[in-house]
Amino acid sequence: MTALAALVRRDVKIALRVGGGALIGVLFFLTVVVLMPFALGPDLALLTRLGPAILWLGALLASLLTLDRLFMADHEDGSLDLIVMGRVPLELACAAKALAHWLAAGLPLVIATPALGLLLNLDATSTSAIGLTLLVGTPALTFTGMIGAALAVTLHRGGLLLAVLVLPLSIPVLIFGVAASEAAIGGFSFGAPFTILCALSLISFVIGPFAAAASLRHGLD
Amino acid sequence: MRLSGRGIRCMRGGRDVFSGLDFETCAGEALAVVGTNGSGKTSLLRMIAGLLAPAAGSIALEGGDVELTLPEQAHYVAHRDALKPALSVIENLLFWQKFLGGDASDAKGCLATVGLDHAIHLPAAYLSAGQRRRLSIARLLTVRRPIWLLDEPTNALDRAGQSMFAALMIDHLARGGLIVAATHMPLGIITRELPIGSAS
Numbered sequence: 001m002t003a004l005a006a007l008v009r010r011d012v013k014i015a016l017r018v019g020g021g022a023l024i025g026v027l028f029f030l031t032v033v034v035l036m037p038f039a040l041g042p043d044l045a046l047l048t049r050l051g052p053a054i055l056w057l058g059a060l061l062a063s064l065l066t067l068d069r070l071f072m073a074d075h076e077d078g079s080l081d082l083i084v085m086g087r088v089p090l091e092l093a094c095a096a097k098a099l100a101h102w103l104a105a106g107l108p109l110v111i112a113t114p115a116l117g118l119l120l121n122l123d124a125t126s127t128s129a130i131g132l133t134l135l136v137g138t139p140a141l142t143f144t145g146m147i148g149a150a151l152a153v154t155l156h157r158g159g160l161l162l163a164v165l166v167l168p169l170s171i172p173v174l175i176f177g178v179a180a181s182e183a184a185i186g187g188f189s190f191g192a193p194f195t196i197l198c199a200l201s202l203i204s205f206v207i208g209p210f211a212a213a214a215s216l217r218h219g220l221d
Numbered sequence: 222m223r224l225s226g227r228g229i230r231c232m233r234g235g236r237d238v239f240s241g242l243d244f245e246t247c248a249g250e251a252l253a254v255v256g257t258n259g260s261g262k263t264s265l266l267r268m269i270a271g272l273l274a275p276a277a278g279s280i281a282l283e284g285g286d287v288e289l290t291l292p293e294q295a296h297y298v299a300h301r302d303a304l305k306p307a308l309s310v311i312e313n314l315l316f317w318q319k320f321l322g323g324d325a326s327d328a329k330g331c332l333a334t335v336g337l338d339h340a341i342h343l344p345a346a347y348l349s350a351g352q353r354r355r356l357s358i359a360r361l362l363t364v365r366r367p368i369w370l371l372d373e374p375t376n377a378l379d380r381a382g383q384s385m386f387a388a389l390m391i392d393h394l395a396r397g398g399l400i401v402a403a404t405h406m407p408l409g410i411i412t413r414e415l416p417i418g419s420a421s
Contacts, residue, residue, distance in 0.1 A: 006319035010308070017307040078301025081272055085292040087322055220272055 003088045004096040011100030014073075021066050022104040029062040029109050033116045044121045051120035052181035055130050056137075058116075059109045060170055063141045066105045068162045070097060070149040071216070080153070084220060090213040098146045098208060106138040122185075129184030133197060137177040140201040143208035144169045150212035154219020173200050222248040222284040222367060224269070224291075224399060229278035231264045238264060239417050240277070246413070248284075248367070251390065251400040253412035260418025262403035263299075266370045269401060270297045285367065295368040302357045306346030310337055313345050314359055321364040331362040336385065350377035358386055361393075369393060371402040375409075383409055 015022040036054050040046055074080040074097075083093050113134055117127030148166035155161065180193035223245065230240035238261035246252040254262045267273040269280055271292035282291045304313050314328050332338050335355040340348070348356065354377045361369060369390075375383045387409030390400060394410070402408060 003320045003322050006316055010305070010312075010316045013312070014305055014307045076301070077305065078299050078303040079305070081267075081270070081297060081299065081301075082303050082317070083320070084272060085270055085295065085297060086320060087289065087293045088320065 003086070004092055007083075007088075007093060007096045008100040008103070011097055012104050015100070015104035021069060022108065025062040025066050025105045026108045026112050028065050029058045029112060030116065032058040032061060033119060037119060047121045048126075048185075051117065051122045051126065052130050052133075052178050052185065054120060055113060055116060055134070056174055056178050056181070059113075059134055059138060060141060060167075060174060062109055063106055063138060064145065064163055064166060067101070067142070067145045067149050067166065068152055070101050070146060071153040071212075072149070075153045080216070080220070084216060090217060091209040094146060094150070094212040094216070095143075095205070095209040098142050098212075101146075102139050102142040106142050109138060110134045126181070126185045129190065130181045133177045133180045133194065136194070136201055137173050137197050140173045140197075140204040141170055143201075143204035144173070146208045147211040147215065150215040151219075154215055173197065176200060222282070222397070222399060224280070224282050224368065224401070226269075226280045227278055229265070229268065229280065230276040231261045231268070231273075232276040233261075233264060242278070242417060244415050246399060246401065248397045248399050249394050251394060251402065251408070251410055251412040252415050253408065254401065254403040254415050254417060255405070256416060256418040262417065263372055265417060266297070266299075266372050266401065266403055269368075270295055270370050272297075282368075291368070294366055295370050296361050296364075296366045297370045297372075298357050298361065298374055299372045302353050303360075304345045304348075304353055304356060306344060309342045309344055310348070310356060311341045313356060314363055317360050318363045321360075321366075326363055326365070328359075328363050331359040332356075334362060334385075334389070335359045336382070351379055351382060354378055355382060358389065362389065367398050369398065369400045369402075371400065371404075373404055374402060375404070375406055 033054060037047060071080060074083065084090060110131055113131045114127050117130065145166045148162045151165060152162045176193045176197040180190055180197055183193055184190045225245040227243055229242040231238040244252065254265055256262055264273060268275050285294050310332065311328060314332065318328055329338065332341060335358050337352060337355050337359065375386060378386060390408065390410050394400065
């Protein structure tokens, strides 16, 4: 446990220090959402209607932005070799790295959501519903994205391949995240899509670390 | 403890680098893997470290800890030194100490041994190549592992650093450790040579 805690602490610390890139995701999220009213015009009803989709797409793109560094940085400096050799099972080490990535890059997106909701003319109920779906849904984005990040390392290809690999995998998360948010705003049943979103997150917690570890184990050379 | 390889074949990019390689080394012995550039020295070390699968043949360890695999009992010092520029010297070392686990010794004492005690709180980004190598060597000391896999370990070290490291290797061998090193330069200790590639 100390080994995994040390890994999480190290990755969060690196992400929060200068050049770590944790803030880049939030700034990108902010920029995308701020640009939307300029592109769509000052129609408040339209912004409210599109609000959940805009926030979810912004969060999805922002979480993709920093994901390629998840294993690449460790691969470039040789840390990944030592992590693969270590006594900690690689699956758990992958899960610890994904958790650290979510704490540094995913959680700030959730925290920024209430402020961005104001820009899209969303009321308190809608904003908290979207915030809740993002809180439950962004870990799924990180844990499925981890598979793409591991493949990108082993195939020696960077960011763009990652986006192509990961975006299709995030479609279900996006569908149910936006559906739950809109259900809460429109007064429909929030429970069903939200439960499915939770289930998707739980599935990604199981599949993501195993798939990423398998890819790393067979792909390193 | 005995580390041995039988009929190892290494293929990189569809090309045979070496094949039919046999080696054997025992506790208290240092094996120097020598050969020209591209002869497969690093590949052999990575095979022993479990990071690269041999195309044929096998590598076995006898007399080690039966609960642990060969890579779990080995330290690997490679060209890339597994240091994070954003973290300080001591943070880098303490992370590896906690992550690698096992018998840990005093991190500050290890840094003093390798001559980095004046730079404990300096971010690793400001270290020179030689200092980075010294920090990698401190990792060997902070967690005890019986097998050291070293890839050009003395490359960036100054003369004082080389004799410091030679003393550490002699101490490691005296404790019943085992060293496999890929090198072009003499390590300053008694080694048995294993020529590979075109030289074999």
